[in-house]
Amino acid sequence: MLWDEVQSPVFETIIGKFMEANPDIEVELQLTPWNQYWTKLDAAAGAGTAPDVFWMNVFMPKYTDAGILEPLDSYIEKDGLDKSAWVPAMMELYSDKGVQYGMPKGMDVVVVAYNKGIFDKYGVEYPKEGWTWDEFVAKGAELRDKIAEKGGEEYPLAMEIDEPQPSYLQLLVQEGLKIYSDDGLTTDLNDPKAVKPFADIVKLMDDKILPEYKILSDTKATDLFISEKAAMLYVGSWKSSVLDNASFAKNIGLIPMPTRENNHCALGGISYSMSASSKNKEAAWKLISYLSGPESNRIQAEARIEIPAYIAVQDAYGPTFQNIDGSIFIEQSKSAVKYPVHRAIATTTQIISDNAAAIFSRTVTPEEGVAKMAKEVQAAIDEYNATMK
């Protein structure tokens, strides 16, 4: 079971190949949109009827705690797979207390995209690699002034601040924060540094570089960029085929994120997991091992839907882009850190986005909002740890 309709046709191909090689195994592909995916998986898992193999994301600890995922170590050992064939941060993301519960599918990075057409139209120089946050803000201000001078209607910058991953989560990581401590007992959102990313985003809105939150929650930032309404965009690699297929794709430049304390990227990604109640574990493992293996990674890379987590085939990603330069994604991934995770992440993510939304709608100041966020996240962590004892 998977959730992405863009990737579904590619998976038809991959699974077709798998069944050709394994004629005794019948695989049925099930597409469940993101909005219903977790609800459906929870219900099915609760009733012991979860699919044999399904996509898993960083919500994983919730499922390992409920005993729904099959540990994969014995299978990996039996097949003699070398774990170092995959990007270590991704393998680590899907292991829990030293047990591997998922095999990496690929990885998500965030970069900045810019529309060269808009930059040229207003006579603004393209950004240069190695830029800092201040240079990034200055670029936005220059665009704003020149657009206003000529009576243009474009926004200098768009950012999906309605989601953590392609926006403030990266800025938090770039302040040097870990969000969750390694022992899973505390959060460092109460660090004074945690306020800065939110204050900076509000300031971008104050300075009319970034559109107001009411505009960004009405229209996705990526849609603004794709309709040439925004000059720059913080964008996730999972949107790369959308960028590459845009009518003005030849004019899209990509560049790593500007440096704050650092310009690390919180590396997200999906894995394949097996249901612990599967009746066909051998076949399920064969499928997982094929899906996370080189051939499947190559097909996905060539279809531009995923940056391979399987290191040997990473070269396949990039050349197949017709317009944009996909190598920037690989470059950004090199300075990446593991996505901040916690066992209660399904709950804490919601708390963080709720409070972020209040800050961006200006119902609370960044200081108040982050203080409340830190308090509630800590409370959720404590509550989770208490119930698990």
Add this chain to the structure above:
Amino acid sequence: MAIKNTFIKKTARKEARTGYLMIAPLMIGLLIFSVRSFFVNFYYSFTNKSAFGNPKFIGFANYEKLFHSDKFYAALENTFLYVLLCVPFVIAISLLLAVLLNKGINLTGFYRTLIFIPAVTMPAAIGLIWKWILNYEFGLLNAIIRLLGGQPQAWLSDPNYVLLSVSAVLIWADVSLRMIVFLAGLQNIPKSLYEAAEIDGANNRTKFFKITLPMLSPTIFFVTLMEIIGVFQIFDFIYLMIPMNSSGMPAARSLVSYFYEEAFVRNNRGYGSAITVILFIIIFIITMIQMKLQKKWVFTES
């Protein structure tokens, strides 16, 4: 006599049995999916049920949490605002349209189609189309406003407008179905009443207030009751038009939206159940009040 009585009893019993048999499919469905769920839900509201695992009984803890939650009070307030805003407009507009249609006012097929379209359209389609119409950047409404030189607004994400926007869509969507019910009610009023009034020299106004309204009062009562219950449960248009993290959500979130977020997004099923129990109590009380009040204004022929 005795023989006749047993005969009647026998047929009556036979008839009753057939009757029960006829309604059995519906009743079994109701018992399993409504009545049973109602009690199960009531029980869950006293537990810490989450996505998996066995629920633990925790007494009134969910309710206590609920009564200390700002989000709950905001959702409660929004829900009442929806009811106060939508119900009068739906009733007034659908009644007006029904009276006009009943008069045989010559509406062309085009206008009739316009009026009936919402009744045969899926809520999902309505929600998605209006989401586009009301969009800040690319929406039709703002395009018109810009053309007229006005100030475009973020209808679905500005906290000042979002409740009005959702209400407008709900009113638009609900009017046609309610109107059909009113139209049926109007056509049951005997023509002779109007003829008699005309002989007595009554004008149109008097006829409307002295004949139409009283004769239609049972229908008005029924429609109002259904509409109030319906609006209290408002969810679909909010869900379809406003993303959960939108800046408009706090001003648009209804009790059912809050229930959905808690029960299905955050997996606090027990807490979610408590929200629905509160909603049930509110609707129950308001319906009881209406049942009492109706004796004062609803006209019954007997």
